[in-house]
Amino acid sequence: xxxxxxxxxxxxxxxxxxxxxxxxxxxxxxxxxxxxxxxxxxxxxxxxxxxxxxxxxxxxxxxxxxxxxxxxxxxxxxxxxxxxxxxxxxxxxxxxxxxxxxxxxxxxxxxxxxxxxxxxxxxxxxxxxxxxxxxxxxxxxxxxxxxxxxxxxxxxxxxxxxxxxxxxxxxxxxxxxxxxxxxxxxxxxxxxxxxxxxxxxxxxxxxxxxxxxxxxxxxxxxxxxxxxxxxxxxxxxxxxxxxx
Amino acid sequence: xxxxxxxxxxxxxxxxxxxxxxxxxxxxxxxxxxxxxxxxxxxxxxxxxxxxxxxxxxxxxxxxxxxxxxxxxxxxxxxxxxxxxxxxxxxxxxxxxxxxxxxxxxxxxxxxxxxxxxxxxxxxxxxxxxxxxxxxxxxxxxxxxxxxxxxxxxxxxxxxxxxxxxxxxxxxxxxxxxxxxxxxxxxxxxxxxxxxxxxxxxxxxxxxxxxxxxxxxxxxxx
Numbered sequence: 001x002x003x004x005x006x007x008x009x010x011x012x013x014x015x016x017x018x019x020x021x022x023x024x025x026x027x028x029x030x031x032x033x034x035x036x037x038x039x040x041x042x043x044x045x046x047x048x049x050x051x052x053x054x055x056x057x058x059x060x061x062x063x064x065x066x067x068x069x070x071x072x073x074x075x076x077x078x079x080x081x082x083x084x085x086x087x088x089x090x091x092x093x094x095x096x097x098x099x100x101x102x103x104x105x106x107x108x109x110x111x112x113x114x115x116x117x118x119x120x121x122x123x124x125x126x127x128x129x130x131x132x133x134x135x136x137x138x139x140x141x142x143x144x145x146x147x148x149x150x151x152x153x154x155x156x157x158x159x160x161x162x163x164x165x166x167x168x169x170x171x172x173x174x175x176x177x178x179x180x181x182x183x184x185x186x187x188x189x190x191x192x193x194x195x196x197x198x199x200x201x202x203x204x205x206x207x208x209x210x211x212x213x214x215x216x217x218x219x220x221x222x223x224x225x226x227x228x229x230x231x232x233x234x235x236x237x238x239x240x241x242x243x244x
Numbered sequence: 245x246x247x248x249x250x251x252x253x254x255x256x257x258x259x260x261x262x263x264x265x266x267x268x269x270x271x272x273x274x275x276x277x278x279x280x281x282x283x284x285x286x287x288x289x290x291x292x293x294x295x296x297x298x299x300x301x302x303x304x305x306x307x308x309x310x311x312x313x314x315x316x317x318x319x320x321x322x323x324x325x326x327x328x329x330x331x332x333x334x335x336x337x338x339x340x341x342x343x344x345x346x347x348x349x350x351x352x353x354x355x356x357x358x359x360x361x362x363x364x365x366x367x368x369x370x371x372x373x374x375x376x377x378x379x380x381x382x383x384x385x386x387x388x389x390x391x392x393x394x395x396x397x398x399x400x401x402x403x404x405x406x407x408x409x410x411x412x413x414x415x416x417x418x419x420x421x422x423x424x425x426x427x428x429x430x431x432x433x434x435x436x437x438x439x440x441x442x443x444x445x446x447x448x449x450x451x452x453x454x455x456x457x458x459x460x461x462x463x464x465x466x
Contacts, residue, residue, distance in 0.1 A: 080459075128416075135413040142409050146400050155463040156396045160410060163392060163456055167413075 007086050009226045010235040016219040023216035030209035037202035054112040060207035062105035066168050068098035073165040076158030088154035093221035097214050099137035125174040126182040136164035248333040252341030260349045271353050274307035278361045289366045296365030297375055297426035304354050305415050308386040311350045313404045315394040326465055335458035343391040351383035371429045381442045382422040388453035389414045395460035417445055
């Protein structure tokens with residue numbers, strides 16, 4: 001099968017339509033399972049009490065906020081290099097979800113910070129860089145929204161996207177580089193995690209749920225963007241008006 | 245190549261010198277924004293000394309943003325920019341020249357005004373030197389990164405506000421290291437670490453920003 005086959009809007013549109021229900025269903029199931037584990041199976045933390053359960057939302061949201069930005073930058077780079085229309089559509093479709101997850105990470109972090117640190121907000125390296133990430137998302141979306149010509153909007157947004165991507169490693173390593181109030185990571189690829197296994201499972205399942213949700217929502221958004229842009233073409237007209 | 249760069253710089257500086265009103269607006273904006281803070285916060289000398297470096301730096305960011313609108317816009321409107329982009333020289337040099345000219349016009353005056361404002365904020369002599377030094381390393385960064393924003397928002401409705409939204413997050417490292425260097429004088433850790441980081445950031449933006457803003461110009465003009 002040729003992978004490039006689906007890079008064409010006319011073939012991508014029906015494929016995305018078929019995939020969306022699957023990803024949406026997976027997102028729903030994983031969220032239910034993940035929330036069940038986080039609220040009923042995971043034990044109470046001996047230091048943080050019940051408040052620690054916020055991490056089951058906070059950590060997946062923070063992961064997704066960074067990951068989505070990198071994926072957007074990836075699509076932007078592909079789009080700028082090979083001039084593929086669909087890559088820009090994907091980058092654009094991901095942006096609102098990424099901004100939403102960044103906001104959720106900051107918001108849940110504030111809720112966690114109040115009982116644990118005694119402050120809603122501190123100007124710590126990780127919090128600040130995550131806030132800048134939110135600004136970067138807003139900047140990319142505002143730039144794309146301000147330009148009427150979709151071709152220029154795509155390219156300008158992609159360039160800004162790529163410039164901003166330097167912030168992501170800064171967020172990721174901020175807890176290592178600086179001595180911050182925000183704690184270091186409890187999960188790593190190499191060492192054993194410094195948390196109970198069941199907590200880790202809850203977090204990973206929630207992260208997977210967030211991932212599936214992102215894919216489903218981005219595909220829905222990409223589909224409507226494709227339809228909007230391809231409204232002049234034959235296949236889109238056939239689809240919209242129901243006649244050949 | 246170098247001659248082209250110098251021509252671009254010379255032209256922009258000359259144009260600014262002949263339209264002093266435009267040019268002075270940003271400098272007075274800088275002075276006024278800084279002067280608003282003691283009025284709003286109160287004239288407590290020790291408090292002013294703490295917030296002084298940060299206030300001067302934030303005002304420098306805003307003043308540099310204010311003047312970015314005209315970096316490419318005038319040339320774009322009368323079609324000069326298109327002709328310049330068609331020239332046989334690399335567009336990166338054009339973007340670099342424009343950014344350097346912006347720094348000469350808007351950055352250097354800030355360096356001269358900043359110590360006077362620093363005195364208003366009760367900064368000691370040593371801190372004043374570091375403030376000027378940090379601005380000397382930092383303001384070229386503002387012009388270089390700003391040129392990306394100016395190129396991206398070329399000819400858009402409400403481009404001025406938009407450029408603030410796009411570029412301020414990118415200015416954050418310069419602000420942190422710049423104001424941090426002066427802070428280092430007070431706290432006793434010394435300004436060297438922050439100044440080195442600021443220098444590294446300058447080198448990085450000098451390498452990448454003209455290239456990105458040349459690409460952005462192409463996107464905006466085509």
